[in-house]
Amino acid sequence: xxxxxxxxxxxxxxxxxxxxxxxxxxxxxxxxxxxxxxxxxxxxxxxxxxxxxxxxxxxxxxxxxxxxxxxxxxxxxxxxxxxxxxxxxxxxxxxxxxxxxxxxxxxxxxxxxxxxxxxxxxxxxxxxxxxxxxxxxxxxxxxxxxxxxxxxxxxxxxxxxxxxxxxxxxxxxxxxxxxxxxxxxxxxxxxxxxxxxxxxxxxxxxxxxxxxxxxxxxxxxxxxxxxxxxxxxxxxxxxxxxxxxxxxxxxxxxxxxxxxxxxxxxxxxxxxxxxxxxxxxxxxxxxxxxxxxxxxxxxxxxxxxxxxxxxxxxxxxxxxxxxxxxxxxxxxxxxxxxxxxxxxxxxxxxxxxxxxxxxxxxxxxxxxxxxxxxxxxxxxxxxxxxxxxxxxxxxxxxxxxxxxxxxxxxxxxxxxxxxxxxxxxxxxxxxxxxxxxxxxxxxxxxxxxxxxx
Numbered sequence: 175x176x177x178x179x180x181x182x183x184x185x186x187x188x189x190x191x192x193x194x195x196x197x198x199x200x201x202x203x204x205x206x207x208x209x210x211x212x213x214x215x216x217x218x219x220x221x222x223x224x225x226x227x228x229x230x231x232x233x234x235x236x237x238x239x240x241x242x243x244x245x246x247x248x249x250x251x252x253x254x255x256x257x258x259x260x261x262x263x264x265x266x267x268x269x270x271x272x273x274x275x276x277x278x279x280x281x282x283x284x285x286x287x288x289x290x291x292x293x294x295x296x297x298x299x300x301x302x303x304x305x306x307x308x309x310x311x312x313x314x315x316x317x318x319x320x321x322x323x324x325x326x327x328x329x330x331x332x333x334x335x336x337x338x339x340x341x342x343x344x345x346x347x348x349x350x351x352x353x354x355x356x357x358x359x360x361x362x363x364x365x366x367x368x369x370x371x372x373x374x375x376x377x378x379x380x381x382x383x384x385x386x387x388x389x390x391x392x393x394x395x396x397x398x399x400x401x402x403x404x405x406x407x408x409x410x411x412x413x414x415x416x417x418x419x420x421x422x423x424x425x426x427x428x429x430x431x432x433x434x435x436x437x438x439x440x441x442x443x444x445x446x447x448x449x450x451x452x453x454x455x456x457x458x459x460x461x462x463x464x465x466x467x468x469x470x471x472x473x474x475x476x477x478x479x480x481x482x483x484x485x486x487x488x489x490x491x492x493x494x495x496x497x498x499x500x501x502x503x504x505x506x507x508x509x510x511x512x513x514x515x516x517x518x519x520x521x522x523x524x525x526x527x528x529x530x531x532x533x534x535x536x537x538x539x540x541x542x543x544x545x546x547x548x549x550x551x552x553x554x555x556x557x558x559x560x561x562x563x564x565x566x567x568x569x570x571x572x573x574x575x576x577x578x579x580x581x582x583x584x585x586x587x588x589x590x591x592x593x594x595x596x597x598x599x600x601x602x603x604x605x606x607x608x609x610x611x612x613x614x615x616x617x618x619x620x621x622x623x624x625x626x627x
Contacts, residue, residue: 189287190279191625192272199267204275211259214282223248235278242271256292257299290623304608305333311623312560317446321394325560333559336384337606344600347373351593371583378576385569391561397446401473404483409508412528414451443542487512568602575599
């Protein structure tokens with residue numbers, strides 16, 4: 175892993191950071207990691223620390239003044255999160271106490287950690303791979319119970335093991351190809367070619383299955399976006415408030431109240447869903463309203479599903495504009511409390527009263543079905559890992575390379591090109607776990623972490 179080797183040189187300084195949320199609380203944890211961590215900790219506590227034992231002790235500043243009393247826990251290298259000596263100081267949760275402790279650590283030779291630097295060091299020291307490191311951040315940021323459970327599985331290596339299984343199969347195929355290339359005078363016979371084709375076919379199928387699971391994992395991680403759209407004053411803001419169970423949007427009888435898109439986060443069938451209330455679509459000379467309509471159109475283009483809301487008591491056309499993707503649209507007819515003829519829900523139309531909260535349960539059930547049908551959300555409950563867009567892209571590149579190799583193998587004279595396709599596939603898979611990852615990508619990934627993680 176060459177990239178890890180080059181960056182490991184930079185791990186000379188000990189680093190420290192607050193590992194718990196900022197603000198007042200019962201406890202705060204300050205984390206220290208590096209080759210000098212134990213030596214610094216002995217100065218802070220005035221005593222040597224036994225690995226993996228909680229020491230109740232005073233914490234001293236550089237002038238031997240007592241900062242606080244608490245617990246100090248020593249995780250000795252290499253049996254620590256970062257692979258270095260790590261000390262955790264558990265102090266009282268006053269921000270001033272934690273700040274004094276950090277200042278003392280810095281005066282003794284440590285420095286404040288950058289975002290994600292503890293996890294970066296764990297990655298560089300081969301304690302975790304890149305997918306596990308990303309899963310730590312995903313676990314912290316998960317907004318649904320299912321996402322938490324799936325992120326935990328990824329953090330424990332579920333995704334990494336699947337990628338390693340593909341890499342092992344790929345290595346076997348490459349060994350066969352490279353063996354033939356080492357002996358160019360011996361032509362590959364039909365039986366050998368069929369064996370290699372069979373191996374590539376199995377590899378392609380396995381990789382495609384992994385890709386589909388990664389797409390599910392990506393959707394579980396990113397969630398879905400559902401936009402509420404329609405003409406002015408049909409009840410879009412009221413529907414947002416009912417579904418969010420909160421007064422997110424201002425509701426008035428004045429058309430065009432909503433200018434900027436408003437959003438609320440809810441959960442449907444274990445999936446994080448962002449609801450977006452958009453400006454009413456109509457022709458207008460109002461410059462501000464026109465800008466809001468433009469933003470609404472952008473939101474509709476990016477949404478996974480669109481609730482096109484109509485007023486059943488209105489004689490206006492109920493159809494959505496033709497420039498909106500019809501495959502995304504669910505027609506929701508509002509204000510049935512004002513209309514004598516109450517229709518029944520069907521596959522294409524849902525009838526509700528946002529004001530009286532009639533038909534909302536049926537709407538939610540319909541959304542569950544649509545999410546399941548369009549995004550196989552029902553399968554996400556069994557998704558073994560979370561994934562990110564970069565994982566999906568890398569898996570797709572690897573699969574494309576494998577399929578290219580399959581085509582080339584039909585002509586045994588192109589074995590060199592087959593070998594190159596397989597090398598590219600292996601490189602794409604290596605980017606997922608971090609074996610072949612550019613330094614700038616590492617910097618971007620770990621910069622998204624919390625400080626102290």
